[in-house]
Amino acid sequence: MRKVLAVALKEMRQASRDPLTLALLLGIPAAMLLLYGYALNFDVRHVALAVQDRDGSAGSRELIASFTNSTYFDRAADLPAGSNLDGVLERRLARAVLVIPENYARDLDEGRRARVQLLLDGADANTATTVLGTSSAVVADANTAILRKALPDQQLRTSRVIDYEPRAWYNPELKSTQFLVPGLIGFILMLTSVLSTALSVVREKERGTMEQLRVTSLRPAELILGKTLPYLGIALVAMGIILLVARALFAVQVRGPLLDLFATTLLYLFGALGFGLLISSFADSQAIAFQVGSVFATLPAIFLSGFIFPIRSMPRLLQWLTYAFPTRYFLVILRGIILKGASLAPYRRDLLFLTIYAGVIFGLAWFRLTRKAD
Amino acid sequence: MAAVETRHLSKSFGAFKAVDDLTIAVEEGEVFGLLGSNGAGKSTVIRMICGLLAPSGGTALVEGVDVARDPEEVKRRIGYMTQRFSLYEDLTVRQNLRFFGGVYGLRGVILDQRQAWAVSQAGLEGKEDLMTRSLPGGWKQRLALACAVLHRPKVLFLDEPTGGVDPISRRSFWNLIDKMAEEGVTIIVTTHYLDEAEHCRRIALMHAGRLISMGTVSQLKQVFAGRAVIEVSCPRLFEALDLFERHEDVLEASLFGSRLHLVVPDAGTGQRRALELLQRSGNVPARVEPIVPSLEDVFIHTIETEEASRTRGEQKPTEKAGSRVQRGVP
Numbered sequence: 001m002r003k004v005l006a007v008a009l010k011e012m013r014q015a016s017r018d019p020l021t022l023a024l025l026l027g028i029p030a031a032m033l034l035l036y037g038y039a040l041n042f043d044v045r046h047v048a049l050a051v052q053d054r055d056g057s058a059g060s061r062e063l064i065a066s067f068t069n070s071t072y073f074d075r076a077a078d079l080p081a082g083s084n085l086d087g088v089l090e091r092r093l094a095r096a097v098l099v100i101p102e103n104y105a106r107d108l109d110e111g112r113r114a115r116v117q118l119l120l121d122g123a124d125a126n127t128a129t130t131v132l133g134t135s136s137a138v139v140a141d142a143n144t145a146i147l148r149k150a151l152p153d154q155q156l157r158t159s160r161v162i163d164y165e166p167r168a169w170y171n172p173e174l175k176s177t178q179f180l181v182p183g184l185i186g187f188i189l190m191l192t193s194v195l196s197t198a199l200s201v202v203r204e205k206e207r208g209t210m211e212q213l214r215v216t217s218l219r220p221a222e223l224i225l226g227k228t229l230p231y232l233g234i235a236l237v238a239m240g241i242i243l244l245v246a247r248a249l250f251a252v253q254v255r256g257p258l259l260d261l262f263a264t265t266l267l268y269l270f271g272a273l274g275f276g277l278l279i280s281s282f283a284d285s286q287a288i289a290f291q292v293g294s295v296f297a298t299l300p301a302i303f304l305s306g307f308i309f310p311i312r313s314m315p316r317l318l319q320w321l322t323y324a325f326p327t328r329y330f331l332v333i334l335r336g337i338i339l340k341g342a343s344l345a346p347y348r349r350d351l352l353f354l355t356i357y358a359g360v361i362f363g364l365a366w367f368r369l370t371r372k373a374d
Numbered sequence: 375m376a377a378v379e380t381r382h383l384s385k386s387f388g389a390f391k392a393v394d395d396l397t398i399a400v401e402e403g404e405v406f407g408l409l410g411s412n413g414a415g416k417s418t419v420i421r422m423i424c425g426l427l428a429p430s431g432g433t434a435l436v437e438g439v440d441v442a443r444d445p446e447e448v449k450r451r452i453g454y455m456t457q458r459f460s461l462y463e464d465l466t467v468r469q470n471l472r473f474f475g476g477v478y479g480l481r482g483v484i485l486d487q488r489q490a491w492a493v494s495q496a497g498l499e500g501k502e503d504l505m506t507r508s509l510p511g512g513w514k515q516r517l518a519l520a521c522a523v524l525h526r527p528k529v530l531f532l533d534e535p536t537g538g539v540d541p542i543s544r545r546s547f548w549n550l551i552d553k554m555a556e557e558g559v560t561i562i563v564t565t566h567y568l569d570e571a572e573h574c575r576r577i578a579l580m581h582a583g584r585l586i587s588m589g590t591v592s593q594l595k596q597v598f599a600g601r602a603v604i605e606v607s608c609p610r611l612f613e614a615l616d617l618f619e620r621h622e623d624v625l626e627a628s629l630f631g632s633r634l635h636l637v638v639p640d641a642g643t644g645q646r647r648a649l650e651l652l653q654r655s656g657n658v659p660a661r662v663e664p665i666v667p668s669l670e671d672v673f674i675h676t677i678e679t680e681e682a683s684r685t686r687g688e689q690k691p692t693e694k695a696g697s698r699v700q701r702g703v704p
Binding site for chain 2: 002003005006007009010013014017018207208209211212213214215216217218219222
């Protein structure tokens with residue numbers, strides 16, 4: 001144990017002296033959270049809306065108000081009747097144009113269909129889809145209000161309508177940061193722990209110090225533990241930093257038990273550190289270790305984990321592939337604990353997979369690194 | 375019991391035999407040199423004895439302990455230092471010493487004592503907090519040595535310890551080695567600096583993985599008993615080499631930097647005949663003098679004899695195999 005500590009202490013000293021490593025381990029997670037938290041924002045709010053109100057009636061103003069009051073739309077421009085609408089979307093003056101034709105209010109009053117047009121910038125399909133959804137909801141609400149007003153009977157006005165109240169639990173405002181933070185944690189922990197262990201072992205191989213260590217009475221097991229424990233500690237600190245930043249900036253709170261959260265994370269980290277060690281047992285240069293780590297650990301943690309791209313909408317083959325990487329299971333548990341306030345109990349299956357992964361990978365790495373010289 | 379012993383030790387990498395049936399025994403407290411040109415197999419031998427490389431055949435014993443059977447026990451008894459200073463460049467002198475002390479299982483007062491000892495031995499007093507990266511080569515090398523002997527090993531392996539270090543540092547390094555040998559540490563060193571071999575009590579000459587000669591320096595020089603070595607300098611060196619190679623009175627001719635060394639049966643006659651030959655071919659001004667054979671002469675002579683005996687039958691007898699070998703040593 002004393003020798004493990006000697007290695008761990010040395011590892012910490014080297015890490016603390018190397019600004020790059022330190023940045024990789026502590027700075028980058030926080031920076032990434034900021035970047036992804038703000039940049040990877042899928043929310044569509046305050047869409048710039050240009051309005052051409054050819055009717056200019058109380059009714060048309062009411063419709064416009066229901067758009068702007070929803071907070072999904074901001075009234076960005078007013079286009080005079082008869083002006084050319086083509087340039088508005090092209091010059092990106094607005095993302096959508098609401099056109100209310102003449103006689104809108106009169107048609108309604110006289111019991112005819114009133115027509116309203118919405119022009120959308122479809123270049124960004126994701127945003128367009130969302131805008132389409134919200135605009136339909138706004139118009140549906142307006143329709144209900146108009147119908148109710150038209151009904152003669154007081155009683156009918158307040159009932160006989162479906163009062164549709166959808167609620168998104170755990171993330172009522174459907175903010176994407178709430179959803180992204182757990183994924184970010186899974187990705188960052190994978191990145192830092194795989195690369196830090198792999199690089200730290202391979203660096204010793206490159207510089208020849210590994211050979212020096214091998215002639216000392218330091219046992220391989222002691223070396224492995226001494227190399228793993230500091231990075232485990234650092235990764236947990238990084239996790240703490242992410243949670244604090246997420247709370248301060250994005251109001252993401254851990255609703256479930258912290259103990260369960262850290263226990264799961266520990267398990268996940270063992271798998272990740274084991275994978276780093278496994279890479280180091282094959283790779284002879286830091287460049288190769290970096291490449292292998294990126295391709296087989298970091299990329300799956302982004303693309304095959306449900307971090308950004310929902311697993312359910314992937315092609316079947318890729319869906320199967322996600323089962324081979326631990327981040328998938330980790331994210332399910334993490335979202336449960338952080339967003340839903342769940343404990344580990346409902347996630348036994350995912351926990352089991354995480355345990356198997358950690359065991360197999362760490363075992364393989366252990367086997368490769370402790371076998372005799374050849 | 376020998377401090378270090380190898381029996382029929384061999385190592386092949388595919389078809390290449392790096393070490394071929396090596397049997398040596400090194401006594402306790404001896405400074406034992408492994409000499410040979412690059413690729414002769416010296417480092418491979420040391421790496422096998424230290425347990426860094428598994429032999430393809432044969433055994434290696436350190437103080438009677440079989441490396442294959444109990445590598446951990448062997449590692450407790452040995453120290454190892456290579457030409458590539460295996461220190462952590464991004465740690466200070468003190469941190470390197472503490473770390474290696476730690477992995478050798480030293481602690482508390484003993485670690486403090488050994489650390490102080492190592493610092494004074496390596497002449498690094500007051501430099502404990504310097505970054506290892508910033509030390510000059512000679513200091514790094516002494517620090518590497520200090521790190522390798524922190525745990526008081528009974529046997530110390532030095533694999534080309536003075537590569538790339540200036541002569542003055544090399545001398546002070548060898549003073550350290552001599553001192554340790556006096557204290558009873560067995561030292562096995564590989565080098566291709568032949569002047570360093572003079573520090574060794576005994577020397578094993580290796581060539582192409584095989585042991586070709588072993589003994590003290592004066593024993594090795596016995597190969598020239600009954601013969602003499604003369605040194606020739608003249609303007610057209612290669613022409614002269616060709617001339618002497620074909621001459622029946624010259625047993626061996628080889629290039630030695632800007633001179634030729636000839637092995638002849640008798641110094642006086644040899645000197646006279648060589649001078650005559652050169653004058654007759656107009657290769658003048660020429661100088662021919664008998665010299666005391668150096669270890670280098672021994673080295674080249676032994677290798678050439680070895681090569682000749684090995685290739686005999688494959689080549690024409692008129693051709694003196696390998697006699698055009700350049701100085702195999704710097």
